[in-house]
Amino acid sequence: MPRLFLEWVAEHMTQKHTVFNQDTCVHVELGEKLALAILEVVFLGRPSCPDDEKYRGECLQGLFHIPEAGEAAAGEPEPSVDEADLRRERLARLKQRLLSPAVQVPEVDGLTEVPDKLSAEEVAQVFKDHVPGVEKLLYRQQRGNFSIKFIQSAYSEGFRAFSGSDMHQHLLWLMRLIVHHGHENKPGAATYLREVAEAFTDCQAVQGRTVERIGLQIRGVALDFRGHLVRLAGEYKAMAVKILAVEECTKRGGPDDYHDPPHMESRIIRDLGSGFGLNSSHIKQAMADTHAESRFPKLVKAKRQAAETRLRALFDTDAWLKAFAAEASTLSAGSERESLPRLFLDWASEHMTEKHILLDSDTCSRVEVGDALALAVAEVVFLGRAGCCRGEEYRGTDIQDLFVPNEELVAKVARAEASKGLVESVAQEDGENEENCASDEESNEEPEEESGEESGEESD
DSSP states (O other), X not given: OHXXXXXXXXXXXXXXXXXXXXXXXXXXXXXXXXXXXXXHHHHHSSOOSOTTOEETTEETGGGBOOOOTTOOOTTOOOOOHHHHHHHHHHHHHHHHHHTSTTSOOOOOOOOOOOOOOSOHHHHHHHHHHHSTTGGGOBGGGOTTOBHHHHHHHHHHTOOGGGTTSTHHHHHHHHHHHHHHHHHTTOTTHXXXXXXHHHHTTSOHHHHHHHHHHHHHHHHTOOOOHHHHHHHHHHHHHHHHHHHHHHHHXXXXXXSSSSSOHHHHHXXXXXXXXXXXXXOHHHHHHHHTOHHHHHHSOOOOHHHHHHHHHHHHHHSOHHHHHHHHHHHHTTOOTTOOTTSXXXXXXXXXXXXXXXXXXXXXXXXXXXXXXXXXXXXXXXXXXXXXXXXXXXXXXXXXXXXGGGBOOOHHHHHHHHHHHHHHHHHHHHHHHHHHHHHHHHHHHHHTSOOOOOOOOOOOOOOO
16 A cells, blocks of 8 residues: 555655655655545545645645546546436445445454564564664654554554453454564565554554554455455545544544544444444454543434435545556456456456456557446446446447346345335434424523533543
8 A cells, every 4th residue: 555655646746755754754654634635635636624724834735736627537538417417326326335234344253373483672673674764653753652662562462452352362463473474574574564663653543453454464365356346445434434533533623632533433433334334343443442432422313424424425436446447457467366356357257248348459468447347347246237228338338238237136235225215214204303302302491501621531
């Protein structure tokens, strides 16, 4: 991800140097303002900050290449009104399925104990060998509070925040697995260790999520093609949660040490995770986050509904499809057997009638997935059939004829959608009744004053 991020920065930002730390310029360092602006550009198209807001002395708005309103992508014809409406309907239906328990990264079983075979000094040396400047990294920018000591502690003892929970041993073993991978100079060690080191400049909630993601990558947990798409959807759901967490903390006067986005993420994941199909491991970690429980009240009724609506809006289905298309198009002779590009070809052999249509039309030497095909593939995977009209073509072939529909999945999705519609109808009626009752009660009660004070709390 860090390398892809720098490539994104080169294309979408006017001053690439602003993403590096100011002292040494050897590692990426994102302040909260810049991180939020980047997420907004990725998912919303532009940052929402005031025109005069600055980051390191530069106009924050001016750091990004923002397309003019209505500007179309180069080389892509504007769709007709009917086509645009149909595409929006298809994307909305696909999003509804993606943001459901039916599309969820499951918890991984089978991790065996990883012993601590390195001393604290050896652990530090592994990171120093692979991550230049790691010894200067600070925990949450606190002067003199170096991240390396927390890395050493996590390797030997685990994460204090998860002590006593089911996640403690799981994360401890994954942390050791990552360090041993680096100690043995195995492929990707520098990238993995750098991501872990950067995570240790933030709180334990961030550390735990990063260690699990990288640890499972190193373990090489096998996925099929659908599993890769679910994994990618999980990443985009997590990004949407991050944005929502920052927004919620901002409403409360943060972000600050108390109104902390990573712990707000845990609150959101605890309350909305199961219904939206957020990663199972993230839900488990969030349930063990005591700061999320003590600092932020549970999302209920109107606040929960507002958070659900906002989370759906923040999940960018179009961006997810483009990410899938981009990853699928990276197929090369060096692509691993279990990679998304190779598994996509295997899937196409079974579910598509004309596999050659995946190759670029000029040279037929590389995979090229256009927007229309990417959407149709995702619909077949998650809904059972492409949602386009008969007659819509991709490179001269009717898209409907390109795929073998999964009628069993089509019926299953139809039942789920019908059930969801009934539940939402009942919930809406219940909500209206609750509002009426609340209105009646308020008219007979004196308003109560709310205390604006909050008790202090040690940060993790």
